[in-house]
Amino acid sequence: MTEPSARRWHNHWVHFLAFGFGSGAAPKAPGTFGTLAAIPVFLLLAYLPLWAYLMVVVLTFALGVYLCGQASKDMGVHDHGGIVWDEFVGFWITMIALPVHWAWVIAGFVLFRFFDIIKPWPIGWLDKRVHGGLGIMIDDVIAGIFALAILQVVYQVFFS
Known part of the structure; x- marks a missing residue:
């Protein structure tokens, strides 16, 4: 069974946010495009x-559980590839307390996407066993934590 087209799901605020302001509607690699779309928002948040x-990260996670769960329910597909709010939050977790510099942003992007x-x-275990909005969010949260841990070790060892 093929997933419903992401293009149909842009007309409601829940879907608009769940699809990362439309970035999740990319026909190829929507998760990568979602993570790229999270970067400008990070650049604003980083000065807080x-x-x-x-x-903000905690609140956007909680919001994401709702957004992703509702969009998934509306579409009738668990974790539709176009739902990328989880990538936004996962990337923002990756970048916690790192310098605002293009090298850290690229490293964070690559490590987060890798995990x-x-x-x-x-x-992977959580991704298969936890369902609903929490299930959509949790794998990206943990991927963000893994990437954050590596980046923080590199930062603390080489740049502090």
Whole structure:
């Protein structure tokens, strides 16, 4: 069975956000395009104090559980490829407390996409067993945490 076209799902605010402001409607690699679309938002968020940045991440995660679950339900497909709000939040987790510099953004992008695509344990395990909006979000959250851990070690060892 093929997934419903992402182009049909842009006319409701839940779908618009779940599809990453439309970035998830990309015909190829919507997760990659979703992560790319998360970068400009990160560049704005990065100037918040750390406590506010973390608050935004927690709130957008909670919102994402709803958005992704509702969009998935509306489309009748669990984790439609075009639902990319989870990529937004996963990337923002990856970038917690890192310098705002193109090299860190690229490294964060590459590492986050690597873990999101490869899905090492427990990411793949969670992806198969947790359903609904939480299931859509949780694998990207863990992928973001893995990427964050690596970037923070590199930053602390080589740049602090």
